[in-house]
Amino acid sequence: MFVKSKTELLGPILVRNSSTELDCETAALLRATIRPVFDTAASWASLTDILKDKGYRLVFRQGRLCITDRKTGQRVCGIRFLGFELRDLVKRLGRPIVVARGNSADGDILAERPEPKRPQ
Numbered sequence: 001m002f003v004k005s006k007t008e009l010l011g012p013i014l015v016r017n018s019s020t021e022l023d024c025e026t027a028a029l030l031r032a033t034i035r036p037v038f039d040t041a042a043s044w045a046s047l048t049d050i051l052k053d054k055g056y057r058l059v060f061r062q063g064r065l066c067i068t069d070r071k072t073g074q075r076v077c078g079i080r081f082l083g084f085e086l087r088d089l090v091k092r093l094g095r096p097i098v099v100a101r102g103n104s105a106d107g108d109i110l111a112e113r114p115e116p117k118r119p120q
Contacts, residue, residue: 022077034067035082038089044096045111060098063105065089 022030033054041047048058055070065086066078079086090096097110 027077027081030077031082038079038082038084041093044093044109047093048109048111058109060105060107060109065109 034051034056037047037050037054041050051058051067052070056067056076057070057073059066059068061068061075064078064080067076067082068074069076079089097113098107099110099114100107
């Protein structure tokens, strides 16, 4: 007995690069450990220090505030992924100290303002 079925050829299924995506368990753990840091931070300096202790950095990549791995520099997630908006953090913590990097709206958030270089 043969069963015929009508099949249509579909185009390729486009998926994101799975090596850069977080699985749901990792995403839940990341949110559970990082969200409280943002919720309780009193300043950008304390936020960056706590993230540093956990092995992360807070940076701008292509104009978006995100968390990167401290060792590799790889983007882990954006702050929107954690449920935060930059404007709300700025209202609560003030303006961050940002040092521009490159030409792609990238930058690093500093814990404190650097001392100006004085001519010798």
